[in-house]
Amino acid sequence: MTGALRPLLGWLGVFRLGLVQMAIGAMVVLTTSTLNRVMVVELALPALLPGLLVGLHYAVQISRPRMGFGSDVGGRRTPWIIGGMSLLALGSVGAAAATALMGSSPAAGIALAVVCFVFIGAGVSAAGTNLLVLLAKSVPAARRAPAATIVWMMMIFGLAFTAVIAGKLLDPFTPARMVTVMTGVCGLALVLAVLALQGVERRLLQTAEPARAEAKPPAFRQALAEVWAEPEARRFTVFIFVSMLAFSAQDLILEPFAGSVFGWTPGQTTQLSGVQHGGVLAGMLLVALAGAGLLGRHLASLRGWAVGGCLASGLALLGLVAAGSAAGSAANAGASWPLATNVFLLGVANGAFSIAAIASMMRLASVGRGQREGVRIGLWGAAQALAFGLGGMLGAGASDLARWLLGSPVMAYTSVFAAEALLFVFAAMLAMRIGGRSATDASFVPEPTPSAAVALGSPR
Numbered sequence: 001m002t003g004a005l006r007p008l009l010g011w012l013g014v015f016r017l018g019l020v021q022m023a024i025g026a027m028v029v030l031t032t033s034t035l036n037r038v039m040v041v042e043l044a045l046p047a048l049l050p051g052l053l054v055g056l057h058y059a060v061q062i063s064r065p066r067m068g069f070g071s072d073v074g075g076r077r078t079p080w081i082i083g084g085m086s087l088l089a090l091g092s093v094g095a096a097a098a099t100a101l102m103g104s105s106p107a108a109g110i111a112l113a114v115v116c117f118v119f120i121g122a123g124v125s126a127a128g129t130n131l132l133v134l135l136a137k138s139v140p141a142a143r144r145a146p147a148a149t150i151v152w153m154m155m156i157f158g159l160a161f162t163a164v165i166a167g168k169l170l171d172p173f174t175p176a177r178m179v180t181v182m183t184g185v186c187g188l189a190l191v192l193a194v195l196a197l198q199g200v201e202r203r204l205l206q207t208a209e210p211a212r213a214e215a216k217p218p219a220f221r222q223a224l225a226e227v228w229a230e231p232e233a234r235r236f237t238v239f240i241f242v243s244m245l246a247f248s249a250q251d252l253i254l255e256p257f258a259g260s261v262f263g264w265t266p267g268q269t270t271q272l273s274g275v276q277h278g279g280v281l282a283g284m285l286l287v288a289l290a291g292a293g294l295l296g297r298h299l300a301s302l303r304g305w306a307v308g309g310c311l312a313s314g315l316a317l318l319g320l321v322a323a324g325s326a327a328g329s330a331a332n333a334g335a336s337w338p339l340a341t342n343v344f345l346l347g348v349a350n351g352a353f354s355i356a357a358i359a360s361m362m363r364l365a366s367v368g369r370g371q372r373e374g375v376r377i378g379l380w381g382a383a384q385a386l387a388f389g390l391g392g393m394l395g396a397g398a399s400d401l402a403r404w405l406l407g408s409p410v411m412a413y414t415s416v417f418a419a420e421a422l423l424f425v426f427a428a429m430l431a432m433r434i435g436g437r438s439a440t441d442a443s444f445v446p447e448p449t450p451s452a453a454v455a456l457g458s459p460r
Contacts (some may be wrong), residue, residue, distance in 0.1 A: 008204060009138035009147075017135050018151040020081065022158030023189035023403070024127055027092045030166060030182055031057075031120055035099050038178065043102055049110070050300035051393075053095075053117045058389030063380040065224055067126045068133060070373025071218045072428025077130040078201045084126025086194045089186040091119025098184035101313025127193075129378045130223060133196040137373060138204050138360035143300070148358040149288035153281065220257035227375045230368045232434065239430040240357065247350055249416065251397050254343070257413040258318070261327045262339060275340050279347020283309070284373045287355040298300075302360045306431040309353025314424035316346035317417045324414035353427075360434070366440040391441075395420075404437070 009017075032195070036050040071080045094116035102109030139147045161187060227233050254276070255269035264272070265384040287305050361380055365373045395416055403412035422427045 009135075009143075009200075011143075011150075013200055014135070014139065014143070014147045014150055015154075016196040016200060017131060018154035020085070020127070020150045021129055021155040021195045023085065023193040023196075024088065024124065025155040026162040026189045027157035027186050028120070028124065029162050030185060031095050031238055033163065034170070034178070035095055038173075038319070039102065042173070045098075045106070047101065053113055055393065056114065056391050057121035057124070058385045059115045060118050061125045061385035062123045063122060064385065065227075065375050065378035066220055068129045068376070068378030068381075070374070071225050072131065072223070072371050072374040073131045075439075076201065077134040080130040080198050081127045081134070081197060082194055084123045084128070084130070085190050086117050086123070088123025088127060089190045091116045092186050093183050095120065095308070096179045100179055103175060105375070123380070125378075129381050130374065132358075133365065133374050133377050134201060135448045136365040136377065139362065141363065142363045143172035145290065145309065145355060146288040148355050149284045152358065153284060155280050156277075156281065167453075172323075179185040179216050185409045194458045216449045223372060223375050224379070226369055227372050229378060232364060232367055233376050233379065235365055235430060235434050236360070237379055237383045239306075239427055239434060240361075240380050241387045242423055242430060243263065243353065243357065243427035244426060245391045245394075246310075246313070246387045246420045247354070249395030249398075249423075250346075251392050251395065251422050253395050253413060256399075257324070257417075258339065260406065260409045261324055261413060263405045264438075272340060272343055274321055276343045276347040276350075279344040279349075279353035280354070282344075283348040283351025284355045285351075287352050287359070302356050302363065302429060303434065304355035305432075306353055306360060307428045309349050309351075309356055310424045310428035311433060312349035313353060314428070315348060316342060316349050317421040317424065320346070321414045321421070324410045324417070327410065352449075364434075373427040393403060 032054050036054070038045050039045045039050045067080060067084070071077045074080075095113055098109045098112035098116055100109075101112060126329060135147065135151065138142075156200045166181050166185055169184075200432045230239075255273060258264040258272050260267045275413060284450050289307065289311075319342045323339055323342060367374050368376070398419070402415045403409055406415070408414060
């Protein structure tokens with residue numbers, strides 16, 4: 001068994017791992033947005049088809065614990081990351097080819113797309129899980145929140161940059177051009193990820209303390225059962241699922257809510273989505289500043305930001321409930337409601353609790369039985385993927401059901417927002433029970449120690 005990683009990753013190393021996360025985002029965004037549009041608009045296929053394919057890629061991510069276990073046993077994360085990126089690239093290019101094939105042979109194209117989206121889900125599982133394990137095991141405690149913010153902001157940048165550049169290259173649209181653009185994006189992303197990873201883990205292992213190897217590695221089911229038996233890991237898994245379910249349930253109904261209830265145009269609702277994403281970035285930056293100690297030690301608590309972010313998200317959702325009630329009670333009441341500000345604050349709260357949760361995940365990865373970091377992070381990643389897969393469908397389905405039962409679009413949307421607010425309150429209650437001084441309740445900024453000083457002073 002190789003040595004355990006000592007947290008010595010500097011800001012340059014964090015940036016390099018962020019490039020890998022950016023590459024993952026660049027490949028995924030085209031498969032979940034561009035191919036979706038082509039199937040529905042250009043090919044006139046049912047919208048249910050891309051929805052099921054995206055749901056399939058989330059469903060496959062229940063394999064994340066198994067991917068993490070594989071790297072735990074082998075002791076190396078880099079081969080799993082590169083292997084996952086290669087599988088993701090293959091699946092993404094194949095999905096584009098399958099979409100093009102649907103134009104002439106729908107059955108064959110759909111069958112190929114199913115296989116390719118399985119590849120995409122498996123690739124994201126292997127690469128994403130082990131990238132976060134590597135980050136968690138190699139970043140000092142004082143850098144976890146800023147590091148998580150950097151990595152996830154780089155992923156968001158990768159999503160946006162790829163969407164803009166690929167969008168320009170896709171016009172004038174042809175199926176062949178779509179496959180070419182997808183191949184180019186995936187090829188460049190894969191090369192970028194491989195170059196960014198070169199030497200990072202090897203350098204860390206050279207400075208690591210020897211790990212105590214297990215006499216005989218357990219079977220995966222045993223390792224998973226051991227992790228699930230840990231109260232801290234189990235509580236955090238439930239927290240991740242509940243909070244991310246509440247977070248994702250709003251995705252498919254926020255813009256329809258603004259259009260149906262407030263009469264906003266498609267362009268205005270698209271801008272509203274941008275306002276929300278801007279709020280998410282602001283919330284992430286806020287927690288990063290707290291993590292760097294720039295807002296004072298009294299604001300440097302992972303558990304505090306997780307609890308506060310969930311409660312603030314619930315409060316912002318209740319604001320949307322009030323907005324819907326105001327719009328439904330009077331013709332001009334809705335126009336006076338600061339909807340954009342409300343949505344921005346919702347984004348800030350979402351971003352704050354998300355980064356606090358990710359930083360907590362990095363801290364908790366090593367709390368418990370040794371050599372199970374990959375299984376723990378894989379378990380939490382599977383909970384998040386399952387929540388995201390269910391959230392969009394449940395949010396949209398619940399609004400349709402509520403409209404049928406209540407006969408009012410206003411009541412339909414506000415009832416779903418109210419349910420999401422309750423979920424966030426429940427998530428905050430769960431977050432309050434997670435960790436103590438040895439886990440999430442600890443400050444972002446630890447007391448300085450010789451080892452911490454070395455870690456903070458040696459960027460790589």
